[in-house]
Amino acid sequence: MLMPGGPRITFAVMPQAPVRRAWETHPQGIIPRVLTQAEVAVSGMHPLLERRVAHLAGRIAAKFALVHHLRTHGHPLEARDIGITQRMAGPEEGRPVAQLPAGVPSCDLSITHSHGLAVAAATGRGRIGIDLERASPRSSALIEEAFTQVEQDWLSRCELLHDRTSDERWNLGWCIKEALVKCTGHGLRASLQHVTFSGWTDQGAVSVPLPALTDEAGALARCITLHTPRTSSAPLTGLLALGRGYAFAALHDLSEDGAT
16 A cells, blocks of 8 residues: 555555464465475464464564565565564564565565454565554553553544544554554664654545455544654654454654665
């Protein structure tokens, strides 16, 4: 899809259930066709099966997003032509990194997973951050810890969210904060109170292929421009989605033109 301002973002969704079945009963199935032995080995280091499956599903979604994105731009690669590693130290420890063959333009990548779904996003321009959450209850103490008063006021009064549940509203806000942390490079362990927004400008509804998320009546999918204290000349554009009990946010920073 095209975000406001023109950059193309490619999304891919991977349900975790077939990945779990493949891991347990089909060792020659989708996993080795998409992931390298090294990538499978990294997922296997997670001691809990649920974490292992989520990691595998996220990497498979990332391969699909990258393959489709690169083919759209004239680079017909297969999934195993691409490597996915991650930053091993520093404030962005754990952030995925796409390893592409020589001569192929670099891509930025973000991965998220929650309660049976994994989503990945890839772009060849700027920097992307995404987050997916199940729309479950958030305590008042957690809301106070995660959101500034300005953010709480905006999420409470925003017309776009008037017909949504309280759980949807606060989990969407949480997704925005997490995507903002990833997108701006503050690191996955940054305090959510230190990366803030004051609202957004709605850029309109969008038809976005996010199966198992936006493929139901009443689902919300809107492009936005997020308002933040940053001084960059390029605005943060994004996608907000609610559907099938999930909240999702993707934010794109075009001021960092070129993947990192």
